[in-house]
Amino acid sequence: MSRYVLLLSYTEQGMAAIKDSPSRAEAFRKSVEIAGGSVEFMSWTLGSVDGVVVFSVSDETTAVSLVLGLRRQAMVKTTMLRAFDATEFAAITAKVM
Numbered sequence: 001m002s003r004y005v006l007l008l009s010y011t012e013q014g015m016a017a018i019k020d021s022p023s024r025a026e027a028f029r030k031s032v033e034i035a036g037g038s039v040e041f042m043s044w045t046l047g048s049v050d051g052v053v054v055f056s057v058s059d060e061t062t063a064v065s066l067v068l069g070l071r072r073q074a075m076v077k078t079t080m081l082r083a084f085d086a087t088e089f090a091a092i093t094a095k096v097m
Contacts, residue, residue, distance in 0.1 A: 001037065001056040004063050007079040008051035014075035021075075028053070028070055035062050050076070054083065 010018070021044070029039045037057030044051050057063050060082075067080050084092065 001058060002060065002063065003040070003054065003056045003083040003085070005081040005083045006053040006055065006067060007049045007081070008053065008076040009048075009078075010050045010076055011074055017075065024073070024075060025051075025053075028066070031066055031069060032057065035066060037062065037066075 014021070025042055029042070032039050032055050035057055037055055039053060039055045041052070041054040043053075055063075055066075057066065063080065067078055070076065071078055
């Protein structure tokens with residue numbers, strides 16, 4: 001499984017429907033589970049980013065399709081980052097030339 005960090009920022013439409021944010025978050029969680037993945041962390045934040053989600057799925061294509069589905073709703077703008085745990089990163093750095 002590959003892990004991703006998803007940074008979320010509300011659009012104007014998302015702010016107008018802020019009360020529905022928890023149910024939209026749950027819908028995203030269910031979408032990830034249907035795709036065979038899991039949401040490891042989900043939190044709303046204050047500052048330049050409105051929310052953070054950490055999720056794992058089998059491959060990048062699945063991750064991108066889930067995020068595009070979320071973006072299609074026009075409630076949030078997203079930034080998706082690939083995340084590596086310590087073991088994965090140690091294996092990567094071992095190959096640095």
